[in-house]
Amino acid sequence: MTKRLNALAGLLASVGLTLLGLVIITFLIGRVMPIDPIIAAVGDNAPQEVVERARLEMGLDQPILMQFFHYVVQLLHGDLGRSILTKNPVISDIARYFPATLELATAAVIVAAIIGIPLGVWAAVRQGTWIDQTIRVVCLAGHSVPVFVLALISLLVFYAALGIAPGPGRQDIVFQDMVPHITGVLTIDSIIAGDWDALWDALAHMVQPVCILAYFSMAYITRMTRAFMLDALRGEYVITARAKGLSPFSVIWIHAFPNVGVQLVTVLALTYAGLLEGAVVTETVFSWPGLGQYLTVSLMNADMNPVMGATLLVGLVYVGLNLLADAVYRQLDPRVR
């Protein structure tokens, strides 16, 4: 019991230190800006007294350590500052944009897992054959093409040439603001409202970005599944199962795969976290009103509070997902307990 408590304390300490590191990095990013944050806030032509007052209000007259201290205190109060561009508190902006990214990333990881895991298993079972090679090439190709290129080509083919997919954006203009905003996740909100046309429209808009993100992250999932599966298939229990005369299906999916499934939890968590990154680029191409677009638009306008806030949030999600994967792994696999 004390051993577990100690382990927990160690874990908490290391997470705490990582978080502190995250905050330090974001703070430094915000402070080394070449653009004067005061000018950015009050404008070029502000009179001297306004500039001075803003400097005092923003605490920029204080030593850097004090500024950092204030930044941390603000963070602990859930205050990420105000966006110069949208004039809203960053935290409420993020609350509005983040669900859209979350929706995209979640759907993409589900699609990638549904396709990638069986592909990985198949490649492992048929190791060395042309099936294995084809799967490898398809996956490596997915990992080699930048998502913005794929997104542009997809828009060209499916939207412009064939006309079977909706254009950029998250909704048709007809449905704009028709569904009450509850969770911010459009598909769920549509279901809650019982508006099936809006749901259909939202899903149709998701198909392209989700498929592109899923294809990009499928490579990693498939490669890892294949490696784990090869390992599992070498196990003696698999030989036993085969010797007993079980069907190949039963050997692969009932005996070997469950052992792989546990390891895949970590892979899926990492993929999910990585999708946040892919989302930044995809969102700019598809005009998807998510965190990535918020981040890039703020970057272009040197609006540092949103940049710091969004970066910090993504870092937090990253750390959180890693922790979660670790915990799930411990629960599922008795060997590491």
Next chain:
Amino acid sequence: MSAAFSQAWLLDETPASRSQAAWGRRYRAWLDLRSNPLAMIGLVVVVAFVILSLAAPLLATHDPGVQNLTNRLAKPSVAHWLGTDELGRDIYSRILYGGRVTLGMVIAVVLLVAPLGLAVGCIAGYSGGAVDRILMRVTDVFLAFPRLILALAFVAALKPGVESAVLAIALTAWPPYARLARAETMTVRNSDFIAACRLTGAPAGRIVLRHIAPLCVPSLVVRITLDMSSIIITAASLGFLGMGAQPPSPEWGAMIATAKRFIFEQWWVPTIPGLAIFMASLAFNFLGDGLRDVLDPKQR
């Protein structure tokens, strides 16, 4: 020397010298790699990519910066093999020169990242204790950000441009190398030859530099090759988002960014640089994948 490098000498089961054993091992790895078609395709394309970039001034049919506003967005033709862009510049020549930008960025990142990762990893792994814990904690913090987002924030904090992009990518790319070098160091740290070395009175610096670091290099090389494609894509993404190389630089990502509004009418203008990124990155992936199979048989 040519006689010394005969096949029999290389494949000798009982090498007479250290260098013969080392060359023999390299030769066998090469034979392994040669039997992997994907890796060979990758190698050929990578070599072609490097040659085309280096010889860009010789191969280009036009000056990549010269505009010709009367011949904008032309289709591929004899005069302009891949057409012209929105300012009438020759796309083929720009792609060649863009390869130089990309290649330069990739090399710069690797030159910054590999020694840094190696140093941090070896020092952490060899020292152990508090030094190890502190260095690995710093590594974890950098690993806690997705690469592109941290790079974006860094570039914004510095100034958009090639140099900042290289620095930002390097800053976000070193942690995995440090992790890898540390893991390798831990496995050899307690081996007999290191102990023997220590007994002769060799200082820690010498042991790390001469005996441990060289052993970490092969796995680092594989990792770098596999990482190349991700560096290329990150560089292109930064360019695409307007945070990397700035126009009029013919960087591939930046070319796509300026040409993306023509995707529906003159689709080849943004698609060709996209294809270039894809080919370069796929080639590195093929090569890295093959190298990993050769150097790390466990993954097969």
